[in-house]
Amino acid sequence: MKLRTIAANTFGIFLRDKLLIIFGALFVCVILMMMSPLLAVRARTTASNLEGMQSYVLGLVSAIMYMVSGAGSLLAAWAAADAVATEMKSGTILAVMARPVQRWEFLLGKYLGVLMLMACYVVMMFGLSYLLAWMGGQRVLAASWMLLAYPMVRYAIYAAIAMAVATLLHPVLSWVFTLLLGVLATLVVPSEEPIANTALRWLSAGLYYLLPSTQFLSEDRFLNIKQATLRQTGWTEHFLTLTYGVDYALVVLLLAMWSFHYRSLKRD
Amino acid sequence: MTAPALEFHNVTKTYRRWLGGQQVAALSQVSFSVAEGEVCAFLGPNGAGKTTSISILMGFLYADWGRIRVLGFEPGSVHAKKRIGFVPENFAFYKHLNAEKLLRFHAKLAGVAVERRSALIRDLIAKVGLSGYDKLKIGRYSRGMVQRLGIAQSLLGDPELLILDEPTSGLDPSGRKEVRDLILSLKAAGKTIFLSSHLLSEVEQICDQAVIIDRGRVVRAGTMNTLLVTGDQVEIIANTLPEDLEAVLREWGATIERNARGVRIVTPGGRTREVVERLWLAGSDVLRLNPVKSSLEDLYMKLVGKSEAA
Numbered sequence: 069m070k071l072r073t074i075a076a077n078t079f080g081i082f083l084r085d086k087l088l089i090i091f092g093a094l095f096v097c098v099i100l101m102m103m104s105p106l107l108a109v110r111a112r113t114t115a116s117n118l119e120g121m122q123s124y125v126l127g128l129v130s131a132i133m134y135m136v137s138g139a140g141s142l143l144a145a146w147a148a149a150d151a152v153a154t155e156m157k158s159g160t161i162l163a164v165m166a167r168p169v170q171r172w173e174f175l176l177g178k179y180l181g182v183l184m185l186m187a188c189y190v191v192m193m194f195g196l197s198y199l200l201a202w203m204g205g206q207r208v209l210a211a212s213w214m215l216l217a218y219p220m221v222r223y224a225i226y227a228a229i230a231m232a233v234a235t236l237l238h239p240v241l242s243w244v245f246t247l248l249l250g251v252l253a254t255l256v257v258p259s260e261e262p263i264a265n266t267a268l269r270w271l272s273a274g275l276y277y278l279l280p281s282t283q284f285l286s287e288d289r290f291l292n293i294k295q296a297t298l299r300q301t302g303w304t305e306h307f308l309t310l311t312y313g314v315d316y317a318l319v320v321l322l323l324a325m326w327s328f329h330y331r332s333l334k335r336d
Numbered sequence: 337m338t339a340p341a342l343e344f345h346n347v348t349k350t351y352r353r354w355l356g357g358q359q360v361a362a363l364s365q366v367s368f369s370v371a372e373g374e375v376c377a378f379l380g381p382n383g384a385g386k387t388t389s390i391s392i393l394m395g396f397l398y399a400d401w402g403r404i405r406v407l408g409f410e411p412g413s414v415h416a417k418k419r420i421g422f423v424p425e426n427f428a429f430y431k432h433l434n435a436e437k438l439l440r441f442h443a444k445l446a447g448v449a450v451e452r453r454s455a456l457i458r459d460l461i462a463k464v465g466l467s468g469y470d471k472l473k474i475g476r477y478s479r480g481m482v483q484r485l486g487i488a489q490s491l492l493g494d495p496e497l498l499i500l501d502e503p504t505s506g507l508d509p510s511g512r513k514e515v516r517d518l519i520l521s522l523k524a525a526g527k528t529i530f531l532s533s534h535l536l537s538e539v540e541q542i543c544d545q546a547v548i549i550d551r552g553r554v555v556r557a558g559t560m561n562t563l564l565v566t567g568d569q570v571e572i573i574a575n576t577l578p579e580d581l582e583a584v585l586r587e588w589g590a591t592i593e594r595n596a597r598g599v600r601i602v603t604p605g606g607r608t609r610e611v612v613e614r615l616w617l618a619g620s621d622v623l624r625l626n627p628v629k630s631s632l633e634d635l636y637m638k639l640v641g642k643s644e645a646a
Binding site for chain 2: 069070073074077080081084158159160162163164165166167168169170330332333334335
C-alpha cells in the first residue's frame with residue numbers, strides 16, 4: 069500500500085514536471101520531422117525502385133527507433149536521479165519520512181514510480197515502431213512482448229544505477245555518470261580483434277563483466293522488419309537474458325537502498 | 337514508573353564535510369527527557385541545534401554518540417513513527433496537490449483505515465480553518481495556510497506524541513492563538529508535545545517544562561516553575577506600611593509599590609524573615625508571600641541572549 073502510494077505520487081510528479089513536458093514536446097517534434105521523409109519515400113515507391121526504397125525505409129525506421137530507444141535511456145537515468153533529489157531539495161521528504169515508512173520503502177516506491185513512467189514510454193515506443201513500419205509499408209516481425217520486456221528491463225537497469233549514484237552525488241552528476249557508464253559498457257564489449265595490451269585487455273574484460281551488458285537487452289536484436297535479418301532466439305536465451313537484466317537492476321537497487329539508509333535526510 | 341516519551345542521553349552530533357574538511361559540532365552531550373503527557377518547549381537561538389535534535393529524534397539524521405529513545409523505540413523506527421505527528425520547520429508539500437489530496441496521501445502512508453479517511457480529513461481541514469480552501473492547490477496557499485495544513489497532517493492517525501518545529505511561524509496573531517488553543521486542547525487530551533518555538537510568551541503559557549539549548553549544549557532544563565523561580569527575590573503583599581519602616585526596607589534593598597489594595601514589597605530572599613517580622617511588629621498584615629518569578633524571556637535572554645547578540 070505504501071509502495072503503491074509513493075509510486076503513484078512519484079508518477080504524478082513526473083507528469084507535471086516542466087522539464088519532462090519540454091523534453092516530450094521536443095521529442096515529438098523531432099519524430100514528426102523524421103517521419104515526413106518516410107511518407108515521401110512511400111509516395112515515390114514504384115515497382116522498379118521497390119528494393120532500394122525498402123532498404124532506405126528500413127534504414128530510416130532503424131535510425132528513428134535507435135534514437136527513441138537511446139532517449140529512453142536518458143529519460144530513465146534522469147527520472148531516477150531526479151526522483152529523490154527533488155524531494156530532498158523541496159523538503160517534502162521530511163513530511164513523508166515522518167510517516168511510518170522505512171527508508172527502503174521510500175526508495176523502492178520512488179523507483180517503481182520511475183518504472184511506471186518508463187512503462188508508458190515503452191508502450192509509446194512500441195506503438196511508434198508499428199506506426200513507422202506501417203508508414204514504410206513493412207510489417208514488424210518480432211513478438212510484441214519482446215518489444216515491451218527488453219527495453220523495460222534495460223531502462224530498469226539505467227534507473228537503478230542512476231538512483232544508486234544519486235544517493236551519493238548531485239542528480240546531474242549521477243545522470244552523467246550513468247550515461248558514461250552506459251557508453252563504457254558498449255565500448256568494452258569483446259570484439260573480434262583482441263586488444264594487444266594485456267593490462268588493457270584485462271581491464272576491458274573486468275569492466276565487461278562488471279558493467280551492465282545492455283547490448284544483450286537491446287531490442288535491436290529482435291526489432292527487425294525484414295525476415296532475412298530476423299534473429300531466431302530460443303526461450304532459454306530470452307529467459308536468461310531478461311533474468312540477467314532484472315537481477316542486475318535488483319542488485320544495484322539494493323546497493324541504492326543500503327546507501328540511502330545511511331544518508332542524512334535534510335532539505336538540500 | 338513509565339518510560340519517558342522522549343529521551344536524549346549524552347547525544348553528540350558533528351557535521352563533517354567530505355574529504356577531511358571542516359567539522360562543526362552541532363550537539364555536545366545533550367541530555368533531557370520528556371515524560372508522557374507533558375508539553376515541553378525546546379528553545380534556543382538559530383543554529384543552537386534544535387532542528388538537528390529534532391531531525392535525530394525523527395530518524396532523519398544519525399547521532400554520532402549517545403542514547404535516544406522515542407516512545408521507547410529507536411529514532412526512525414516505524415513503530416515509533418506510527419504514534420508520532422510531526423510538523424517540520426518551513427513546511428514543504430507537493431504543490432500540485434490540494435489539501436484534501438495531500439491529507440489523503442499522508443493518511444494512506446499513516447495507515448488510516450479507508451472507511452475513516454474521508455471523515456477524518458474533513459474534520460481536520462475544519463479544525464485548522466481551511467474549510468473552503470481544500471480544493472485549492474497548495475501551490476497557491478499563503479505561508480500561514482501551508483502551516484495550518486502541516487498541523488492538520490500531523491494530527492492524522494491520532495498521534496500520542498507531537499513534535500512541532502516552529503508550528504506558528506508564518507501565522508498571523510489570530511492564527512497563532514488558534515494553534516495555541518489547539519495545542520492546549522491536545523495537552524488536555526493527554527498528548528505529549530515537544531515544541532520548538534521562538535515565541536517565548538506563548539511557550540510560557542502552554543508548556544510544562546522547557547529545555548534551553550545554545551551552541552549544541554543544554555544550558556537549562558526543567559519544569560517551568562523551577563526554571564522561572566529566581567530564588568533571590570521574594571514578593572510580599574501587605575495591607576499597610578508605616579513610612580519609617582519603608583525607609584528601613586529601602587535601605588535593605590527592597591523595592592516598594594503602593595496601590596489601592598495595599599503595598600507590594602520586593603525584597604532580597606535573605607531578608608524575608610526580618611521584613612515579615614518588622615511588618616508584624618509595625619501592625620501590618622502580610623496578605624501574600626511569593627517567590628518572585630522571572631519571565632521566560634528574561635531567563636532566555638540571561639542564558640543565551642549574549643551569544644545570540646554575538
